[in-house]
């Protein structure tokens with residue numbers, strides 16, 4: 001058995017005042033293109049996970065998030081073929097600025113109950129019930 005490559009990715013469910021969650025579509029050309037996912041990205045060497053999220057949210061969506069506004073919800077652990085994904089999922093209801101698709105990605109605000117209608121990476125599927133519990137239908 002080859003050694004496992006553990007990859008740490010942080011993601012966030014941004015929640016708006018109508019209790020909808022932001023999904024972003026992975027652009028063409030990337031692995032898992034076309035699937036809907038939570039904003040976030042890989043933790044770079046020397047970064048704390050919260051710093052990664054704050055950086056990714058600024059780069060991908062143009063919003064400013066303060067660290068105390070990131071609350072841990074749950075995590076995904078999933079064996080992709082080339083790496084094992086470990087992905088903490090935070091929730092955030094408070095940010096400065098307006099959400100914009102700065103990387104050309106499609107964005108959608110969806111109710112927790114509608115999440116199942118959007119094809120997501122396999123790692124994300126077990127996260128849905130946690131959001132339904134938190135936010136209701």
Ligand SMILES: Nc1nc2c([nH]c(=O)n2[C@@H]2O[C@H](COP(=O)(O)OP(=O)(O)OP(=O)(O)O)[C@@H](O)[C@H]2O)c(=O)[nH]1
Pocket residue numbers: 009010011030031032036037038039040041042085121122123124
């Ligand atoms: N941001 C995010 N990534 C997810 C989710 N679910 C999931 O399996 N992933 C996986 O976690 C990894 C996130 O990496 P990324 O977005 O920073 O990087 P990437 O694939 O664009 O690669 P690169 O930045 O090295 O080019 C990808 O392999 C992605 O498929 C999710 O909900 N949000």
